[in-house]
Amino acid sequence: EAGVAQSPRYKIIEKRQSVAFWCNPISGHATLYWYQQILGQGPKLLIQFQNNGVVDDSQLPKDRFSAERLKGVDSTLKIQPAKLEDSAVYLCASSSPAVYNEQFFGPGTRLTVL
Amino acid sequence: GENVEQHPSTLSVQEGDSAVIKCTYSDSASNYFPWYKQELGKRPQLIIDIRSNVGEKKDQRIAVTLNKTAKHFSLHITETQPEDSAVYFCAASRGGTSYGKLTFGQGTILTVHP
Numbered sequence: 001e002a003g004v005a006q007s008p009r010y011k012i013i014e015k016r017q018s019v020a021f022w023c024n025p026i027s028g029h030a031t032l033y034w035y036q037q038i039l040g041q042g043p044k045l046l047i048q049f050q051n052n053g054v055v056d057d058s059q060l061p062k063d064r065f066s067a068e069r070l071k072g073v074d075s076t077l078k079i080q081p082a083k084l085e086d087s088a089v090y091l092c093a094s095s096s097p098a099v100y101n102e103q104f105f106g107p108g109t110r111l112t113v114l
Numbered sequence: 115g116e117n118v119e120q121h122p123s124t125l126s127v128q129e130g131d132s133a134v135i136k137c138t139y140s141d142s143a144s145n146y147f148p149w150y151k152q153e154l155g156k157r158p159q160l161i162i163d164i165r166s167n168v169g170e171k172k173d174q175r176i177a178v179t180l181n182k183t184a185k186h187f188s189l190h191i192t193e194t195q196p197e198d199s200a201v202y203f204c205a206a207s208r209g210g211t212s213y214g215k216l217t218f219g220q221g222t223i224l225t226v227h228p
Contacts, residue, residue, distance in 0.1 A: 041220060041221065055215075102163065107157050
């Protein structure tokens with residue numbers, strides 16, 4: 001089966017600019033996650049969707065970050081305006097009830113904010 | 115919320131030796147404990163996982179043990195090879211209808227010297 005797809009793979013922006021990342025989960029996976037991985041750290045969950053509903057966004061900086069999954073498939077994560085500390089790899093993952101809890105990760109988008 | 119502590123942060127072994135990485139968690143309701151391997155610039159990949167109804171699980175050279183009473187779990191790699199060099203992350207989550215967000219440890223950089 002095809003894996004989790006993400007684009008772009010790399011993005012460099014100036015602080016205060018906006019940026020958007022796209023994720024296409026594995027076909028049939030109802031649960032989608034966005035993680036932020038700062039260099040040298042473990043991934044940190046930003047937001048979790050179940051179909052097109054938000055299950056957990058407690059660690060999402062809502063003043064600048066937003067995410068949507070309108071049709072319950074693809075998802076977009078946006079940052080506006082970006083700060084220097086947003087430089088990180090943004091990982092998308094998906095999971096299916098058939099493979100309980102196992103999360104499959106995409107290749108990530110490496111964001112550099114200058 | 116859940117807190118996962120991982121030790122050591124770096125581990126250097128000779129090829130053929132064993133490597134052990136330990137994690138502790140705080141949420142007694144956590145019941146799923148995966149281990150991910152992340153090579154430089156690549157996505158995290160699941161290498162083994164364990165659920166709370168099992169004390170030990172083995173897959174070839176890799177094993178994981180879980181002590182629910184003490185709230186800690188460990189990854190054991192035997193007969194290490196240079197290709198085992200990577201960053202290893204432990205994680206913990208609750209199960210249930212939300213499919214459980216993963217809380218990751220800080221990671222262990224494993225270096226296997228030929």
